[in-house]
Amino acid sequence: MDHDQLRQWSKRATKHSADRPRDDRGGPRQRPQHGGVAAAKRLALGLVLIPLPLLAEPWPAAQSPYVNDYAAVIEDAAEARIVTALTDLRAQTGIEATVLTLPTRQGYTPAPDIDTFATGLFNVWGIGDATRNDGILILVLTEDRDMRIALGAGYNPEYDIPAQDIINAVMLPAFRDGRYSQGIESGTREVVNRIARRHAGLDPVALPEAAGANWSRFLPPALFALFAGFVVFRRRIGALWERAQPCPDCARRGLVVSDTVLTPATPGVPGRAEHVTRCPQCGWTRRSEREITPPRGGAGGSGGDFGGGRSSGGGASGKW
Numbered sequence: 619m620d621h622d623q624l625r626q627w628s629k630r631a632t633k634h635s636a637d638r639p640r641d642d643r644g645g646p647r648q649r650p651q652h653g654g655v656a657a658a659k660r661l662a663l664g665l666v667l668i669p670l671p672l673l674a675e676p677w678p679a680a681q682s683p684y685v686n687d688y689a690a691v692i693e694d695a696a697e698a699r700i701v702t703a704l705t706d707l708r709a710q711t712g713i714e715a716t717v718l719t720l721p722t723r724q725g726y727t728p729a730p731d732i733d734t735f736a737t738g739l740f741n742v743w744g745i746g747d748a749t750r751n752d753g754i755l756i757l758v759l760t761e762d763r764d765m766r767i768a769l770g771a772g773y774n775p776e777y778d779i780p781a782q783d784i785i786n787a788v789m790l791p792a793f794r795d796g797r798y799s800q801g802i803e804s805g806t807r808e809v810v811n812r813i814a815r816r817h818a819g820l821d822p823v824a825l826p827e828a829a830g831a832n833w834s835r836f837l838p839p840a841l842f843a844l845f846a847g848f849v850v851f852r853r854r855i856g857a858l859w860e861r862a863q864p865c866p867d868c869a870r871r872g873l874v875v876s877d878t879v880l881t882p883a884t885p886g887v888p889g890r891a892e893h894v895t896r897c898p899q900c901g902w903t904r905r906s907e908r909e910i911t912p913p914r915g916g917a918g919g920s921g922g923d924f925g926g927g928r929s930s931g932g933g934a935s936g937k938w
Contacts, residue, residue: 676727677742678720678876679891683708683923688876689719689760691798700806707810711818714746714924715754717806719798721761721874732759736768737931746770746927753927754814756806758789760798764937765789767809771930777813782934784808793938865897873897 680686684704685697692700704715718739729735736757746753751772758765767781788808792801811822864871874896895904 677739678718678726680716680718680743680924683714683716685717687717687719689721689758689798691719691758691760692717692802693799696799696803700803703806703810707814711814711820712747712750713752713754713814713818714927715756715806715809715814716743716745716924717756717758717802719758719760719802722759723762732757732762732764732766732935733931733933736766736933736935737929740768740770740927740929744924744926744928746772746925748926748928751927751929752814752817753924753929754809755929756802756809758793758798758802763793764935765793766935767805767813767933768929769813769932770927771932772927773813773817773932775932777817778932778934780812780816781809782936784812785934785936790936790938865900865902867902868897868900870897870899872899 678686678688682701684701685692687697700717704717707713707715723729723732723735726735727738729738736755739757740753740755743755745755751770753770755766755768757768765785767785769777769781784805789801789805792798792804815822862871863873865873876894876896890907893906896902
C-alpha cells in the first residue's frame with residue numbers, strides 16, 4: 619500500500635468512527651448484545667450480587683415433636699425421659715413443648731439475636747395449638763453458648779419471669795460445667811411444672827413419676843411415650859452411625875449431619891427437607907432430600923406434627 623492509498627484508508631476509517639453513535643461521555647456507544655448473551659450476563663451478575671445471608675439454609679427440620687438433638691448433647695436415657703415428660707404433658711393438657719439443640723444458628727435464616735431466631739423458628743414449625751397458642755420451644759445453641767425458652771402468644775408476659783429464673787438457676791449453671799444433658803432435662807422438668815402445667819391450671823408433678831404412683835391412669839400416654847422413645851432411639855443410632863463413618867474424600871472421622879426444611883409441610887400436603895452430611899476437615903458434602911409427613915391438625919408445621927401455633931416473642935434468653 620503506497621502513501622496515497624494509506625491516506626485514503628485513514629480518512630475512511632476516521633469518517634466511519636465519526637459516524638458511530640456517541641454516548642453521553644463522547645465515546646462510541648456500545649453495540650447492543652444479542653438477547654441470549656445479555657440475559658446470561660444479567661443472570662450471572664445477579665447471582666454474584668446476591669447477599670450471602672440470602673443463600674443460607676432456611677430453618678432446621680423438626681423430625682420429632684418432642685426432642686431434636688442436632689448438637690448430640692443429650693444422653694439417650696435422658697432423652698427418653700424428656701420424651702416421656704413431654705408426651706404426658708401433651709396428653710394431659712394439649713400443650714406442645716419441644717426441645718431443640720443446635721451447634722449454632724449460623725447458616726440458617728439470618729436473625730439479629732437468638733430471640734428473633736427462636737420466634738421465627740417457632741412460627742415456621744407452628745408449635746402449639748392454633749387457637750390457644752400455648753406452645754413452648756426450648757432452644758439450646760451449644761457452640762454459640764446461647765439459649766432461649768420461647769413461649770406461645772397465649773402466655774401472659776408474667777410467664778417470662780419463671781422462664782428467666784429456670785434459665786438462670788437451673789440450666790446455665792449446668793451448661794457452664796459442660797453438663798448439657800442434665801441441664802436440658804432439669805430445665806425441661808421445670809418448664810413443664812412452672813409454666814406449662816401452671817398455664818393449664820394443673821398442679822406440678824414429679825418428673826419422672828415417683829415410685830408407687832397410680833400408673834393405670836397414665837397407661838395410654840406411657841405406651842405412646844414408649845413408642846416415641848423407640849423412634850427417637852432408632853433415629854439417634856442412625857445419626858451416630860453416620861457421624862462415625864470416615865469421610866469418603868479424606869478418610870477422617872467426625873462427619874457433621876444436619877437436616878433443613880426446604881418446604882414446610884401443611885395439613886394434607888407433605889413438605890421437603892434436605893439432609894446434609896459434611897466433613898469439617900476437607901469440606902466434602904453430600905446432600906439428599908426426604909419427604910416431611912404432613913401434620914395431622916392445624917396450619918403450618920414442618921414435619922414435627924405441631925398444631926399451627928405462633929409466638930409473639932415472649933419468653934427468656936441466657937448466655938453462658
